[in-house]
Structures are given as C-alpha cells and as structure tokens.
Amino acid sequence: MGYYDNNETRMKQTKSGRNWFLPSAFGAIVGASIMLFAAPYVSNIDQPSTNQDAVTASGNVETSNVAYNVSSDITSAVQKAQDAVVSITSYQSGGFSLEDPSGQSGQAASSGSGVIYKNEGGKAYVVTNNHVVEGASSVEVTLSNEKKAEAKVLGTDALMDLAVLEIDAKDVEAVAELGSSSNLQTGEPAIAVGNPLGFLEGSVTQGIISNPSRTIPVDLDQNGQPDYEADVIQTDASINPGNSGGALINIKGQLIGINSSKIAEETVEGIGFAIPIEDAQPIIDQLEMTGEVKRPVMGVTPASLAEVPTQYWTGTLNLPEDVESGVVLMGIAPNSPASEAGLKEGDVVVKLDDTEVKDSAALRKYLYSNKEVGDKMEVTFYRDGQQKTVTMTLANQNGL
DSSP states (O other): OTTSSSTTTSSSOSSOEEEEETTTOOEEESOOOOEOOOOOOOOOOOOOOOOOEEEEHHHHHHHOOOOEEEOOOOHHHHHHHHGGGGEEEEEEEEETTTTTTTOTTTTEEEEEEEEEEEETHHHHHHHHHHHHHTSSSSEEETTTOOOOEEEEEEEEEETEEEEEEEEEEEEOOOOBBBSSSSSTTOOOOOEEEEEEGOOOOTEEEEEEEEEEEEEEEEEESSSSSSSSSEEEEESSSOOHHHHTTTTTEOOTTTTTEEEEEEEEOOTTSSOOOEEEEHHHHOOOOOOOHHHHOOOOEOEEEEEEGGSSOOTTTTTTTTOOOTTOOOOEEEEOTTTSSSHTTTTTTTTTEEEETTTTTEEEEHHHHHHHHHTTTEEEEEEEETTTEEEEEEEEEEEEGGGO
16 A cells, blocks of 8 residues: 555546445446547437517517527626636547548547636636546646637646636637635535536536535545545535536536536435535646645555454554544655654554544545645544654655
C-alpha cells in the first residue's frame, strides 16, 4: 500500500463503467462521462407537422385554441449560460490534431462536458472533470457554435475530480458567470447543461436541489473502504453519461456546480451529484496557475481501525477496551512530518487538534478542509495502551 498522500493516488470515480465507492444500500456511483466505442444511432422520428403554431415577435406562441408565453426564468437562465458550456472529446493512441480531422492518428476514447470560466489574453480556460481527460493523449473542445479547438491540459486533480484546460479564445463567445454554492436551499431550481451520450451537445435538464450539502464516501485505493468524504450538491436534474464536467446552474443562470456523477442502479432515479463551485474554485485556480494542487500531508499510510480484525485491537495494538474507532498508521514516510514528530507504525490516531477522527476518510477530510502546508497540528494517538500527543508541522504532498 503506497502512502495515501503522494501524487500517484487516484480516485475511483470516473469513466463510464468505473464506480465511486458507496455502501451497497445506495448502489454504485459512476462518473457521468461516456466511453466512445461506436457512433450513436438515432432513428429519424420527424413527422410532418399539422400544428399551425406561430411564434410572435413578443415571444408568445399562438394556436387556434390558446396563447402562451415561451419565455420564463428557466429559458433566460439557459440562454445566459448555454454558450459557455462545451463538449470535450479525449483521444488516445496517436494524438489527434486538427491537422488530422479524420481522427486516424488517434482514437476517441471518451466524451464529456466542460465550462468556460475565463477568457483572458487570447486564451480561454475550461473546467471539467479529471475523469473526462484522464489518460488522454490529446483533447478536443467543441464550442456551442460548433467551432473546434485543441485543448492543452494545464492540470488535473484526481481527489476532487477536476481538470483545467486552455484553448485559443478566438471563437469563444461566452464565459460562465460564477454563482454561490454556499447558500443553496433545498428545493430551489437546478438546471444541468452538458453533452449527454457524447453527441447531444447543449442539452438541458431541469430539476431541484435535492440536498445542497451531501457527503459521499470515495474509495481512493479501490480496497472497498472509503478513503475520503466528498462534499457534493445532490440534484434530481438528469445527469447522464457525457454530462461529466458540465454546468449545474441556478435560476439566474449562474454556475453553482460542476456535474460529476450519479447513482447508477435500475431501481434509482434522479440522484446526481455536482462539485460545489466554491469548493472547486481554489482547486481550479491552483491548476490554472501551477498545474498541481498543494495539500498538507502527515506522511503516513492510514487504515481505519474498522479494517483491522477486532482480535488485534487489544492484542497487537494493545488498545484500551473503550477505544472503538481511529486510524492505524500502517507506514511512516522517512523524513516526513510524522517521522519527525516521533510517530511509529502501529500507532492509532484518535484525534487531530480537537477533532476526533474515526476513520481514514475523516483524517483526510480534516487535513484537506482545515489545514494548509506549513500549519502546525496536534495529533493524539494510542501506543502500547497509553494515550500520547505530539505536534507536527505539515508538509506539501508533492514534497514527500
């Protein structure tokens, strides 16, 4: 098992067919991107219309029986945000380029969506999901006006499932307006805009905010145990394969989340998740500026006490009988904050500063949400049946 906080860690979120860990009672959470193996086929169901509807200059639709206004807050919101949403195609094995529009030099591997959040200095910047571009040899962006542009991947972050792309801004017509994800209310309208199925560009679905602050477990090392707790927006707006990286907007047309995943189970409907924009913004800024995310680390390999057979709790670990949760340190990185503070393999961490940590997911959540590189942190742990406390100075994950 490698150190949990090095750069080789990967999330188990991602392309269609791979799951985010979630207890079986909830089913499987999957990234809403789509694998491209064959061109989709849609039968032509257009039929000659006998409806004599006419749209007037005022936006009213008139029929022989009724007149109604097609304009609404929802249509206004969509019109405001839609042109900032793009389609993204990732290519592998050959490096697709605009000089080879036939695609013979690369094979389309997956498709998703993205959002233009900045246009500056002749360059436009697109945020999408990490799992949309992961492993790609080249990436192509299709704008709402159907113009295409090669994209440079500036940086990716598997933990938050975010990636930032850079494209030439010459054909860019719109930039998303950022909203607030911290004051969302359960039941308020939510609108998803993206590229479902890889070929339905600019599709829009409407729903509500089912829960503005849902926490779901993520399995980083694919061992069946949650390693991190992700904060997400839950919505019942339809999020389908290909919507990954697309926009979740509010009724004002402002970007409030990056669509990321859904629960995929036959008996489940209308449970999709988006990364809150205010959680995503600091990650986006770091990826754009430096291509990586700096996170504080202890330099340990953690395992939840619940993963250890109970007969070892009072035996090998020599824990008091009233200790029923915590994090077992399975490894200590040389010259790390943990080693310099005197922590050893087999120590059981139960508290960081004044916050109890019941498992490895809670440990990471506290580190990433409350601490920065260079911060001091108190660690309370058990060793040989005795409770001890040490203080460490947290390091950068990329420095170990």
